Amino acid sequence: MSWGRIYGLLLLLAVQLAAGTEDALEGAASRQRNEDCTAVVPAEETLLVFSTLGGGLTAIDPMTGETRWSIADEPAIRVPSLSEMNPHYLPDPRDGSLYTIRNPEGGLKKLPYTIPQ
Known part of the structure; x- marks a missing residue:
């Protein structure tokens, strides 16, 4: 086996290791983003969120019909x-x-x- 061939195989191995490490880092970052997103609301709490004609948002508990929160805002579109x-x-x-x-x-x-x- 010549040195050129060994050098080529080592270079190919280094590229594969670098690509695998990058994929692993991206996967960990993606899992972290998913955990951050789902950590906002507990899994057992489900809300129905409605947009009102006046531009606000209202969250309602689907089991009890109770209004959990409401945000008043300007309409997004004005005629x-x-x-x-x-x-x-x-x-x-x-x-x-x-x-x-x-x-x-x-x-x-x-x-x-x-x-x-």
Whole structure:
């Protein structure tokens, strides 16, 4: 056996050992993360967590129906209110007439054209 071949085998063995050690370290770190995550709530305690329309969270015990905790918060999504300056158009389904609301004159106003036109 030549020195080059022995050197190659030793290098291959070192790479395999390094890869195995790295995998073992990743596995230990993963187990530690799982333990940290499950250590927050005991295994025997089960909660149902609901998101409310107002943006809050509420946790309820499924066996007793008791509220365990609740967090009030702002809604995640807000719909802009209707602008007072922009006109809104309403069709009349009977004859296709168009009406505008919130026009500069105020109130509901019939437009001089229809949907078919």
